[in-house]
Amino acid sequence: MRCVVCGLPVEPDGRYPLCAGCAGPLLDEALESAGLAPPSGRASARCPVCGKAAFSEIGPCMRCRTAGYRFDSALPLLRYSGDARAALLSYKAGRTSLASFFAGALAAALSERFAGRAVVPVPPRPGKIRRDGWDQVERVAGILERRYGIVVVRVLRRAGGPQQKSLGLEARAANMRGAVSLRRGATSPLEPVLLDDVLTTGATLSACADALKAAGAARVDALVIAAD
Numbered sequence: 001m002r003c004v005v006c007g008l009p010v011e012p013d014g015r016y017p018l019c020a021g022c023a024g025p026l027l028d029e030a031l032e033s034a035g036l037a038p039p040s041g042r043a044s045a046r047c048p049v050c051g052k053a054a055f056s057e058i059g060p061c062m063r064c065r066t067a068g069y070r071f072d073s074a075l076p077l078l079r080y081s082g083d084a085r086a087a088l089l090s091y092k093a094g095r096t097s098l099a100s101f102f103a104g105a106l107a108a109a110l111s112e113r114f115a116g117r118a119v120v121p122v123p124p125r126p127g128k129i130r131r132d133g134w135d136q137v138e139r140v141a142g143i144l145e146r147r148y149g150i151v152v153v154r155v156l157r158r159a160g161g162p163q164q165k166s167l168g169l170e171a172r173a174a175n176m177r178g179a180v181s182l183r184r185g186a187t188s189p190l191e192p193v194l195l196d197d198v199l200t201t202g203a204t205l206s207a208c209a210d211a212l213k214a215a216g217a218a219r220v221d222a223l224v225i226a227a228d
């Protein structure tokens with residue numbers, strides 16, 4: 001097995017295709033983002049709403065000031081660039097065993113920041129599992145549940161519509177409005193933590209949070225592997 005980032009051989013007993021030299025810094029960055037490691041300066045100032053690097057801004061970033069997001073906060077563990085981006089792209093392309101690496105970092109962040117709260121995975125687009133055979137968010141959620149004993153509730157469903165990535169920012173938000181709803185007969189946890197892989201515009205998380213709040217959630221935070 002070779003490392004998906006640098007191509008070097010991975011230790012034979014490795015659970016996932018990342019070498020120690022590539023996994024270490026990613027894990028350090030994730031633990032720092034979760035407040036589990038002292039600030040190293042690697043993670044810059046962050047927007048308190050979406051968690052993205054906020055450069056010199058104070059308070060919410062420009063987008064969050066006007067976006068009207070329905071989630072209360074989002075915590076990305078990694079910046080979606082460099083090695084993190086390479087690992088995530090490889091994961092999405094089918095290296096499913098990387099789920100084990102991401103789940104480890106997410107479990108640590110959950111216990112530090114959102115202890116005892118139920119996790120709600122962002123649901124895949126209709127037809128995705130039939131098409132791809134798996135879903136990257138669900139794969140991680142399953143490991144959180146089985147290996148780390150985290151409560152995962154799959155209460156959201158998603159309607160069809162144009163592919164998000166083919167749309168601009170405004171169109172994404174409009175496309176997502178009403179596109180997520182609760183499964184029939186499901187109820188929302190009081191303070192769910194949404195789980196997604198990559199945060200881009202926040203439109204999907206916002207639509208999910210909206211559905212959960214309409215179903216009684218008092219507060220909805222989000223934990224994501226990476227944000228661009």
Ligand SMILES: [Zn+2]
Nearest residue numbers: 003006019022
């Ligand atoms: Zn490597």
Ligand SMILES: [Zn+2]
Nearest residue numbers: 047050061064
């Ligand atoms: Zn923001």
